[in-house]
Amino acid sequence: MSKAMELIRALPPKWNPLSKLPEDDELDVIPGTGSQNSALFDWRLTSPGNLAEAFRIFTEGETNNELPTRQWDQNIDPSGNTAGAGIHFPDDTGRDRAIKIPQSLKQTNQTGEIIAIKETLEMVDKDLALHLYSDSRTFVQGLTKHLPAWEDRDFIGVENEEELRSTVNVLQSRRAPTTLEWVKGHAGIDGNENADCLANEGRQKNQEDTINLTLDPQFKLTGLRLIKLTQSLAEKAIKREKAKSASYQRKIKRRATTQNIGRAQECAAEINGKTPSESLLWKSIRHRDITRRIQFFLWMMCHDAYKTPGYEHRANCQFCHVPETMEHILLECSCPDQQTIWNLAAQLWSHQETQWIAPSFGTILACGSINLQDSSKKVLPGESRLFRILVSESAHLIWKLRNERVINGTEPPNIDRITKRWRAAIEGRYKIDHVLTSKRFGKRQLSKQTLRGTWKNVIRDRDKPSPSPWGGTGVLVG
Ligand SMILES: [Zn+2]
Numbered sequence: 001m002s003k004a005m006e007l008i009r010a011l012p013p014k015w016n017p018l019s020k021l022p023e024d025d026e027l028d029v030i031p032g033t034g035s036q037n038s039a040l041f042d043w044r045l046t047s048p049g050n051l052a053e054a055f056r057i058f059t060e061g062e063t064n065n066e067l068p069t070r071q072w073d074q075n076i077d078p079s080g081n082t083a084g085a086g087i088h089f090p091d092d093t094g095r096d097r098a099i100k101i102p103q104s105l106k107q108t109n110q111t112g113e114i115i116a117i118k119e120t121l122e123m124v125d126k127d128l129a130l131h132l133y134s135d136s137r138t139f140v141q142g143l144t145k146h147l148p149a150w151e152d153r154d155f156i157g158v159e160n161e162e163e164l165r166s167t168v169n170v171l172q173s174r175r176a177p178t179t180l181e182w183v184k185g186h187a188g189i190d191g192n193e194n195a196d197c198l199a200n201e202g203r204q205k206n207q208e209d210t211i212n213l214t215l216d217p218q219f220k221l222t223g224l225r226l227i228k229l230t231q232s233l234a235e236k237a238i239k240r241e242k243a244k245s246a247s248y249q250r251k252i253k254r255r256a257t258t259q260n261i262g263r264a265q266e267c268a269a270e271i272n273g274k275t276p277s278e279s280l281l282w283k284s285i286r287h288r289d290i291t292r293r294i295q296f297f298l299w300m301m302c303h304d305a306y307k308t309p310g311y312e313h314r315a316n317c318q319f320c321h322v323p324e325t326m327e328h329i330l331l332e333c334s335c336p337d338q339q340t341i342w343n344l345a346a347q348l349w350s351h352q353e354t355q356w357i358a359p360s361f362g363t364i365l366a367c368g369s370i371n372l373q374d375s376s377k378k379v380l381p382g383e384s385r386l387f388r389i390l391v392s393e394s395a396h397l398i399w400k401l402r403n404e405r406v407i408n409g410t411e412p413p414n415i416d417r418i419t420k421r422w423r424a425a426i427e428g429r430y431k432i433d434h435v436l437t438s439k440r441f442g443k444r445q446l447s448k449q450t451l452r453g454t455w456k457n458v459i460r461d462r463d464k465p466s467p468s469p470w471g472g473t474g475v476l477v478g
Pocket of ligand 1: 328
């Protein structure tokens with residue numbers, strides 16, 4: 001906890017999720033407009049909530065804080081549709097605009113609506129209070145209500161992501177209050193009818209308008225909120241970042257992923273006697289002996305994708321005061337977590353007939369493709385399976401314990417507690433295996449032979465000292 005606070009305090013004010021800007025308090029004292037369809041835009045950049053909610057994931061593609069200006073001659077909409085946007089100023093029609101949405105943007109009504117909002121915001125003096133009407137319920141509610149949730153997921157999966165980011169950026173740069181009000185479209189409301197005509201006019205123009213989606217870095221807040229991070233969201237975030245920037249992709253691929261895959265291949269080759277192909281290795285990360293959650297953990301680890309705020313320059317380990325890499329956490333740290341857990345795994349393995357292979361970083365990544373063999377090079381399926389389970393579960397538990405300490409601030413490591421957690425994790429896997437032998441699992445059913453092959457030497461009945469594990473009440477020996 002104190003380590004986490006230290007990290008947070010090291011951040012500049014804009015990124016410090018706990019800091020307040022002087023004007024943040026004003027928001028509470030501005031009166032509403034009275035209409036239930038209108039709401040005030042909340043311009044605060046800071047993150048409310050407790051410490052655990054304050055972590056954001058920062059992605060490498062964003063470090064220069066600017067998106068490139070669009071290339072207008074690319075991405076012609078294949079549908080052949082065209083979209084327009086209309087802006088009407090009731091008191092100053094000389095400023096009205098009919099915009100033709102450039103083909104580089106998605107040609108939908110929704111794009112027209114958000115561009116109209118954004119362009120209006122840019123046309124009005126930042127120091128003047130603005131009341132803006134739009135017939136887009138999506139964006140009026142989105143900008144005034146759903147924005148915190150959208151920002152938490154870094155706009156992943158939100159329609160018109162780029163236009164929205166740019167709109168929010170302008171909104172946040174305004175110095176006077178902005179209110180947005182939804183009005184029903186095509187309902188004969190004067191101002192709305194005018195804007196609609198202008199949008200039609202815009203659509204039919206020959207010349208596209210230039211829409212600048214560059215963001216002012218000063219008001220840009222990026223990053224996924226860590227507490228909202230799910231597996232699917234993280235995978236999407238990584239996919240998006242990779243797609244966004246070729247240099248990011250090259251960098252990540254060459255520097256981290258390729259290196260990690262190489263290390264995994266080497267370790268697998270040493271144990272299996274032959275080098276698995278890259279694609280086989282990727283597949284093995286999804287091996288069915290590894291739980292879904294840990295498959296994700298290994299996948300992230302392989303991409304060197306675990307980053308937390310402040311880790312652009314990686315923080316030092318609180319125990320060893322050296323840079324805290326994943327390898328350090330899992331294998332080198334002087335903290336009792338990793339040492340205790342790997343000792344427990346080795347101890348349990350002493351009941352097997354083969355020698356324990358102390359895992360390296362590469363072995364952990366490759367654990368799904370490891371095939372242990374006897375002296376005559378015959379593959380031992382049961383032993384291999386137990387090895388995969390032990391290595392994957394142990395590595396993941398070390399990572400989990402470390403996060404609980406850093407993020408939730410639980411008490412310092414304690415060998416008894418670590419031992420209990422590890423035994424519970426491995427026994428849990430045995431219990432799942434036991435349940436999976438039931439016929440009702442169909443294709444996913446585990447054969448009794450596999451169950452025995454995996455656990456025969458390391459599980460005993462709760463009440464008997466000798467190995468006899470097949471009642472489903474098995475506990476680990478020792
Ligand atoms: Zn350490």
